[in-house]
Amino acid sequence: MTSLPWIDPDHLWFPPAEEALDDPDGLLALGGDLSTERLILAYRNGIFPWFSDDQPILWWSPNPRCVLFPTEIHIPRSLRRTLNSRYFTTTANKDFSSVIRLCADTRDEGTWITADMANSYAQLHQQGVAHSIEVWNPSGALAGGMYGLAIGQCFFGESMFSLEANASKVLMVHLAHQLNEWGYQLIDCQVESSHLLKMGARTIPRREFLSILRAGVDRSPSQNSWQSQWQWPGPGGAHE
Template structure:
């Protein structure tokens, strides 16, 4: 078995992402910590943490990478009808703690969003780096949500949940169009799924992904304030 680089908590570094294993796809390194500095360094280099409670911190950079180009989300006719009915209201950064905990609890296959991860991303949120997106129904109840990390003109989606039919799709449409308006270059979806592909996501090589990141993470977006409500134009 190929040995993986071990990262000491007091050493702020990562091996190059292209040294990740093919099997399991993208596993790059073990160890380190979840400090804001390390997490930002990871995302800037196309790396993210993914591990369970009984494992050390594992760092990943899969190849290929699933992304969604802002503004290129696919809107089916049925979804457009839902959007035009304005059954949902979309907000950002209204209840980050609630969103990340619901992302953790609404996964039938178990979760990698451990208490350690919740604490780490909550700190990133306090620093204005991690954000939540909320979907509210007409009764004012939470219908879905997502959280992720924004660096420069790149948004890294971490996890999403849906408590009501079409809530996650409505969220993806709004987020995609808002990121486009802000001049974002990509939304990282990490690993492909049938749901993401049906919404217009695609896969690109790790090298292409890293090339986009190199230019995008230091570029200034057109807006920095995520604390507002989005509306879908009729």
């Protein structure tokens, strides 16, 4: 680890993501800070922070990268029934603070969402860069949620929680559908999980991910209104 680049907090810079360790974790560098400027620079270049309270800030660029192309979302028949029942209500940017808190508090294995990290993403939310998606049950309680960053035509998923069966699946379908309507190219899922792969995500080589990213982060989506409530199936119909 000591041979990795150490980032000066006063220097807004990252080594190229291609220089990350060539493995599924892809550790790239240490140090720096969690300023909103640095975080935006990191995501624009395929890099994200992930560390614990007892560690320096660690920056990663995995290889391969797990992504979900919005048009490739998979909706099993049972999930389609849940969506059509409208049991859940899905909103965006209605309760960012609760979403990031629950993303941190509901993990049995502990969390990398430190207080400093939560504060930085809250600032990004105030700047209109970070967004939350909420899933509510009929009683008005949060059943699931996610937060992430929207830059150009790319959405970078950061963390997600689910307190009820199918809540996170409903969230992913709504997110993919809405982003496809707006002309987004991909959802960055960072590292693979069985849940994401079942929803249609797949892994691609880091070089391919970076190529898509560099073409997409400077392009404005065709529409980008993070409205308060998302409908199903929406104006463009449902994905198969």
